[in-house]
Amino acid sequence: MAQAKTVLSSKVDVELARRLYFQMFLIRRFEEKAAEMYALGKIGGFLHLYIGEEAVAVGATSVLRSDDYAVSSYRDHGHCLAKGSDPRRMMAELFGRRDGLSKGKGGSMHLFDKSVGFLGGHAIVGAHLPLAAGAAFAVKYQGGDQVVLCSFGDGAVPQGEFHESLNLASLWKLPVIYLCENNRYAMGTAIHRALAQTEIWRIAETYRIPGEVVDGMDVLAVRDVVGRAVARTRTEHTPTLIEARTYRFRGHSMRDPSAAIYRTKEEVEREKQRDPIALFRDRCLRDGILTEADLRALEKEVNDTVDDAVAFADASPEPPDEWLLADIYKE
Numbered sequence: 001m002a003q004a005k006t007v008l009s010s011k012v013d014v015e016l017a018r019r020l021y022f023q024m025f026l027i028r029r030f031e032e033k034a035a036e037m038y039a040l041g042k043i044g045g046f047l048h049l050y051i052g053e054e055a056v057a058v059g060a061t062s063v064l065r066s067d068d069y070a071v072s073s074y075r076d077h078g079h080c081l082a083k084g085s086d087p088r089r090m091m092a093e094l095f096g097r098r099d100g101l102s103k104g105k106g107g108s109m110h111l112f113d114k115s116v117g118f119l120g121g122h123a124i125v126g127a128h129l130p131l132a133a134g135a136a137f138a139v140k141y142q143g144g145d146q147v148v149l150c151s152f153g154d155g156a157v158p159q160g161e162f163h164e165s166l167n168l169a170s171l172w173k174l175p176v177i178y179l180c181e182n183n184r185y186a187m188g189t190a191i192h193r194a195l196a197q198t199e200i201w202r203i204a205e206t207y208r209i210p211g212e213v214v215d216g217m218d219v220l221a222v223r224d225v226v227g228r229a230v231a232r233t234r235t236e237h238t239p240t241l242i243e244a245r246t247y248r249f250r251g252h253s254m255r256d257p258s259a260a261i262y263r264t265k266e267e268v269e270r271e272k273q274r275d276p277i278a279l280f281r282d283r284c285l286r287d288g289i290l291t292e293a294d295l296r297a298l299e300k301e302v303n304d305t306v307d308d309a310v311a312f313a314d315a316s317p318e319p320p321d322e323w324l325l326a327d328i329y330k331e
């Protein structure tokens with residue numbers, strides 16, 4: 001049942017091109033600014049950047065409806081922004097302030113925004129895959145046709161939760177799209193040292209669901225593949241496993257700044273040649289979809305949005321001590 005596909009990315013109109021470029025650029029700038037704020041001590045704890053992988057979240061989310069759900073791991077800024085969350089409240093959460101999405105108590109790894117159907121960033125590797133299946137079960141039980149997009153890294157694949165989740169989703173025909181963002185490393189562990197089957201999309205066959213592989217640096221190719229999966233899932237409630245091949249340009253987290261121990265500088269430089277934002281920018285110009293002036297205007301809008309988010313976060317007060325014991329159990 002599983003099949004590899006060479007996807008020719010489809011045509012794109014002006015409005016869609018603007019939206020995709022804006023969102024990818026927003027994720028990039030938001031995170032570059034977050035890195036800067038981390039260096040200044042405005043952000044504490046962990047900070048995992050998604051830089052290099054933007055085409056995956058943006059391409060995939062672009063085919064979702066606003067009432068569909070998305071859930072992701074601790075590298076969650078891109079997914080939350082792509083789902084339409086407010087950059088101000090996201091930055092405030094990174095700053096640990098009271099106007100943050102999780103009232104400043106979750107931080108970078110625990111963004112959550114029910115208003116846009118973002119069911120959270122989750123810090124424990126693999127732990128959110130069963131949660132995605134649970135949300136999909138709820139959709140089916142209630143007779144809805146929403147889908148749940150579940151993004152995770154290659155590091156989650158050897159986990160039991162991955163296999164248990166795919167097995168149940170297949171048996172129960174749950175509307176989940178499992179989107180593996182294969183950036184080739186789980187912290188410092190290269191994929192071939194952790195997985196017996198490095199062609200992750202092939203694992204779909206074991207669970208008798210469709211499996212596809214896609215170039216995760218091509219936003220339109222991701223959009224095509226996920227779009228097909230969404231259509232199938234809505235009508236047949238069939239889960240799908242998609243492997244998007246991508247690369248993270250930075251270290252695992254801000255505590256791994258050089259990322260030089262487990263991969264070569266040459267490899268990183270080579271991969272940066274396929275920067276998904278630059279590739280899409282070039283394509284828009286080459287095909288005459290957007291002009292240099294259009295792109296510059298979008299970039300300015302993004303820069304202003306991110307500056308505004310930082311100002312908002314900085315002005316938001318710290319959460320009071322008494323909030324520490326609130327929101328622990330569902331009240």
Ligand SMILES: Cc1ncc(C[n+]2csc(CCOP(=O)(O)OP(=O)(O)O)c2C)c(N)n1
Nearest residue numbers: 075123124125153154155156183185186187
């Ligand atoms: C159950 C569990 N084991 C170990 C860790 C420590 N840990 C944090 S991130 C990570 C690597 C995960 O890599 P991957 O899933 O490929 O995601 P990526 O960082 O590449 O986006 C590990 C092992 C954890 N958070 N949870």
